[in-house]
Amino acid sequence: MRLVELAAEKAGQSGAARVVAVHLRLGALAGVAKEALRFSFDVVCQGTGLEGARLVIDEVPVVVMCPRCRTERVLGQVLRFCCPACGTPTADVVRGRELELAALEVSDDAPAHC
């Protein structure tokens, strides 16, 4: 997964000793299942600097722009592309498609003696 490689790269650039957690933003329309993402993360991280890091997934709801209210509206669980306030159909998706690296939690602590 390119995203995980990107995270590893960024962690390396920051010079951090250890990545504690990787935060991802996952839009409801990204077309990726959370479970699949976790699985690939575990697989890709093995043997890298990210091994043992937690994967934190921030789920992003679908937000559309209603042409009538001229307001951004958050769609509920059911993906009907209508404004929840006035019912006007809209396909103008503002957020909800993203799959991106949100943040890296790193630790500069020296590893414990062993």
Ligand SMILES: [Zn+2]
């Ligand atoms: Zn509306």
